[in-house]
Amino acid sequence: MTQQIQLYPLLLVPKMSKAIWGGRALVERFHKPGLPEDMFGESWECWDENPVANGPLAGRTVGQLRARLGAALMGEFDPARLFPILTKIIDAHRNLSVQVHPDDAYARRVEHQENGKTECWYILEADPDAALYLGWNRPTDRAEYERRVVDGTLGALLRRVPVEPGQAYYLPAGTLHAIGAGIVLFEVQQTSDLTYRIFDWNRVGGDGKPRPLHVEKAGDVLDFSAARFSVMASLTYELEGLQRTALICDPRFWVERIDVDAVGGEVDLEGMPLVAMALGAPVRIVYGEGTVELAAFQSALVPAGLGNVHFSASSSREAGLLAAAPPADHEALRRRLASAGVSAERSGAFLEQFAAARGAGQGTVKPLAR
Template sequence: MNPYPLLLEPTFHERIWGGTALADLFGYALPSPLIGECWAVSAHPNGPSVVKNGPLAGKTLLDVWAAYRSWFGPLAADRFPLLVKLIDANDDLSVQVHPDDAYARAHEGGEPGKSECWLILKAAPGASLVYGHTATTREELAAHIQRGEWDRLLTRVPVKPGDFLYVPSGTVHAIGKGIVLLEVQQNSDVTYRLYDYDRRDASGRPRPLHVDKALDVVTVPACVPVVAPAVRHCPGATVTRYVRTRHFAVERWTVHGTAALDAVRTAFAALSLLDGACLVRWRGGELLLRKGDHALVPVLEGGAELVGRADVVVAYPGKAEEAALEAAAGRAPD
């Protein structure tokens, strides 16, 4: 079978802090009024996307990865490397941290670590999030946590639509109430909660915390990278590259005509349409994408084109040698 772009059906995940903003923004038919996460491009067993078009309709992206490995390019990874989500924080998320690859492999049954990044799509007036901490030693960090001194420990930053933040493994973080964002992350579902505001779940029980593991993996002192977006003007599109690491590269394409998506000659790309509409055109055909659609463009001989007027987030797999951002931030590779 020849490779072709896959239109994907996302999965929706109920969360205690979720809401209905994803229906308002993208017209999704949500299965619950407490939807916190849309797993838009996912080959994770906890919520794989389903193919909606072509001969593979009805198969999951996990199935495609297993059966048509060459479609995804020459990757060394033993699993699909990315997970793209939309997140609706109708309330504050827990304060949390994610492990790096080495720690996760050792302690989480071989699951990879989790570095991630966020593009803010919507933010209520005054919205902010937790991004880093003030402790200078691990002992100081542990003491603040033991005494519940969260206001002294946590660093909060205001955000607005269009902001982009890179959240490498080891970063203490929490998405704040009133924020909707698109997240590109490693294909991992490992989260260690430090603090959850003493909330209780639907059964009245406190949600579990993972303080010991969190203390193992938090980067101390905090090292929050500065993102410097790079803009290039191409025929048919303006492209903003936000981040390029060994785990992923993320770009935002403002398409205003016909733009070449040449990268898919050698690597797959995950596309999320934030606004407008465009065709993905390749030698074998074309696929129409509208606002709220998500697609996986595999490796295609001759590449592909985006044709139309649209606001598109494009995510690519990273490469082992691309650790420039971590190096600039003074972090050793995972």
């Protein structure tokens, strides 16, 4: 089957999700499908159930293509497993709930699911006074947490972090967090929907009832130490004619911003599938003898079997895209930075901040589980 199909970048149809905290930005400014009255909170850009919009594989889902194409799509990642990352655009017209996600071990032991959820955010839009809630503003413990949930004073311990477009934030499993009102962001996460809601701003759901809380399970997985990080330091480098900015490096995914001009340059897929989303202007993807046009804020899944692709600005002199992928191994990004002439000192400092955020001290990034 894989030999009968010429691989090409797969444009994906997003899954739109309504939410009590959502708004109109996804339809009005990010060109997503929807009716005038729809209040969408999320556009699921790439996950196992997204159908393909273009070419001979149109209508088939990412999950179906995992099974049919195998390594041609998934490269070194086991095609029998769920697509390893899920990407979204989130419109927080109002505050999201204060919540936490479990790690892999807890997810398997308690929820009987393969993945917990570590995630990251890239800020696309933010009102002047918009902020995230990330972690605790001082060390606490489970007893105080449970007491403050009961008496309604948990908000006094939340750390408020003002944000600006272009910033990246890293949220290891166990991090207390909420997206504040007035923010639109791009999210990359492990493929999991395990969320333990702690506080929902005293509002009700669509059924007129308060949404359920998960105080006990949240207490099991919360990191009660004071927050160790804020916005992550990025690392900009040039490779194959492209300006690339490394934003996030986790054992399960890496995220970069790639800026292109009309000439553009090549990206080595490093044996893994790549998710690409154009930012404010269209991007051209050239592969072999073919070309795919990626509209502003549209996402594509680039099969690993293509080896490398060429990105360039499509209808303007400059364009940008966000790229995310599971790493081929724990040294993949370090090798890429070295090939671009980045010093070991600079790359080491960039990578170490993620280990520190995970509470791993001087530990290195662990290999991606296969």
